[in-house]
Amino acid sequence: MSLNDLAIDVPRAAVAAAASELRATLGDRVLLRGDAGYDDARTPWNLAVAQHPFAVVIPRTAQDVVDVVRAATRSGLRIAPQSTGHAAGALSDTDLTHTVLVSLRALRGATVDPEARTARVLGGSLWNDLLEAAAPHGLTALHGSAGDVSVVGYSLSGGLSFYARAHGLAVNAVRAVEVVTADGSLVRATADEHPDLFWALRGGAGSFGVVVAIEIDLLPLADVYAGMLLWDASRASEVSQAWAEWTRSAPETATTTLRILNLPPLPELPPFLSGRAVVVIDGAIEETDAAAVALLEPLRALQPEVDTFDRIPAPALVGVHMDPPEPSPSVTCHAVLGELPARAVEAFVAAAKTPGLFVQELRHLGGSVNRRPEDGGAIASLAGEYLVHSVAMVPAPDAAPAATAAVRAGVAALVAWRVDALALTFVDAPGADRGVAFGASWTRLRQLKLAYDPANLFAAARPV
Incomplete structure (x- = not known):
């Protein structure tokens, strides 16, 4: 318990x-x-x-x-x-x-120090807020795949960006946390001030207080080679096998995802997506144009019907994944995989046909995602080479049981390749074994929870 x-x-x-x-x-x-x-x-x-x-x-x-x-x-x-x-x-x-x-929705704002390449971000700020402030200085951040996600919640729970294979989890960019603790004190926690609390917050987040601001390192990138490739889902098996093979030798500068989307006929969707099932490869490649073009050649040889990969302004990367731009009802499930052989790819493609499944996704991990820095917090790395993520929409409350069953089936299809790891930012349902997510940090984290919040004042989405 x-x-x-x-x-x-x-x-x-x-x-x-x-x-x-x-x-x-x-x-x-x-x-x-x-x-x-x-x-x-x-x-x-x-x-x-x-x-x-x-x-x-x-x-x-x-x-x-x-x-x-x-x-x-x-x-x-x-x-x-x-x-x-x-x-x-x-x-x-x-x-x-x-x-x-x-x-914390009203506590927003980001201040950038271009010389130090850092930003101080208030507790309710969105990635769009920070990217807008950082872009004039030729800087960006280890942001997620959607611009309306909280910088604080995402960063302190790990954070898996399209720069992750080269730069690691976003939590490792956090340099200071300003938090109101259980006794009502406003505390600044860093590697030098309240180091135990700083360690715990980088993973434990809302279990230890209300975070009102964080300071993070920024990346000196004004633009990046990024985009998506799209095919009809009738080619899902061919494209998925090719992507899996491609990722086995892809450099750490390339972080991509593979998705099969079952899209309803909605007027707000562009015609090339509305009412279709499609397979998409998207992501970012932190290389020169020539190197990126050469790297993508095996995938482009499959002749996608849509190809948007190009040099784009860094802030535009949040639009590449096409996450819903407005609040939406959904359920999700995920697992981390140790490998992705041909049989696993076929299981992934077959699971994408599960009735009610909206998105079946694989994210490429490895590289710096797997490497824990010496000064890391409770969460600092993520084991495994791939992450499978299933999403279903819940248009009405009575649709929730079927949607939940669909996402669980989408993930269960790859259980044979699962490893003991979880990505906290993908935990969006009760009952997850958080000890698996924290691994060796779990015991120390719970001891610090008792020290800093003995009365259990704070109820966190991902509790310790």
């Missing part, structure tokens, strides 16, 4: 007193059930998840966060930090009845 599974029992008689305490301390910064704006504030990015917390607070400053942590503690309530709610599915089995959801 995780510490996060332990509920705090608040007597009914104390509920009104807790509400009064929050009102008195936080005023209109707190939204209680029945308040105008409560339903909007409690709704996460993943619309398949219905959150019903005791209250929602949308802080605009670090002091607001200090105030809410102290007020919740006095009221006998818990705290659930949340930036965007992309990972809300992982929190869905946590009882929020006596929990204040701290939605």
Whole structure:
């Protein structure tokens, strides 16, 4: 049992007193059930998840966060930090009845130091915020495949970018974390200040406090060779086998994914995608144009009907993967694979035909993703050579069981090649064995949780 599974029992008689305490301390910064704006504030990015917390607070400053942590503690309530709610599915089995959801959506902003090649990013900031600030300086970051994902949540949970094989997990770029801890203190944790907490936050994140800002290293890249290749899904087996073979010798400068997408006929989709099943290879290659062109030659020889690979501005990389641009209802499942022989590829292609499956995806790992730096935190590397990721949409609540079964089947098809590892940023459902994700760090991380949050104040999406 995780510490996060332990509920705090608040007597009914104390509920009104807790509400009064929050009102008195936080005023209109707190939204209680029945308040105008409560339903909007409690709704996460993943619309398949219905959150019903005791209250929602949308802080605009670090002091607001200090105030809410102290007020919740006095009221006998818990705290659930949340930036965007992309990972809300992982929190869905946590009882929020006596929990204040701290939605950091208004705490946004990024300040870039071009000389140091670093950025200070506020707790609710999105990758789009940071990339916009960094681009004028010819800099970018180890961002994810979508621009509306939280920098903090993604980075402190590992972060697997299209630069990962060359530069490792995004968490290793974190140089400082500003966090409000369980006693209501605002603490700056670095390798030199509060080093144990700094180690724990890089992986443990929301289990140790509400992160109001992080400082990260940036990459000196103004542009990158990136894009996608697309074929009809009737060629999925041929293309998938070719990609698997290609990845076995691809340099670490190339980080790509293979996806089979089953797309509904929607008017918002471009005609070449609407109502089709397609197979797509996308990603980035940190090489000269000539070297990238030579590297892609075996894949281009398969004559894709769409080929967008080219030199693009670095901020445009977040659009290459075509993640949904708006909040969406979905369920997902993933596993890490040690190898990808021909039989595994065929199993992957067959699983993509599972009824209800929206996306069946393989991400190429290896390279720097596997190598743990000496100064790494609780999460600093990820074992395995590939990651299989299945996604299904949930258009209505009663569709959730079938969607969940579909994504589990999509991953189970490759169980023979699975290794004991998990990528935290892909954990979006309750019940994951987080000990597998943390590996050798698990015991120390739980000991530090007891030291920094002995009353288990913080309810995290991926709890320790």
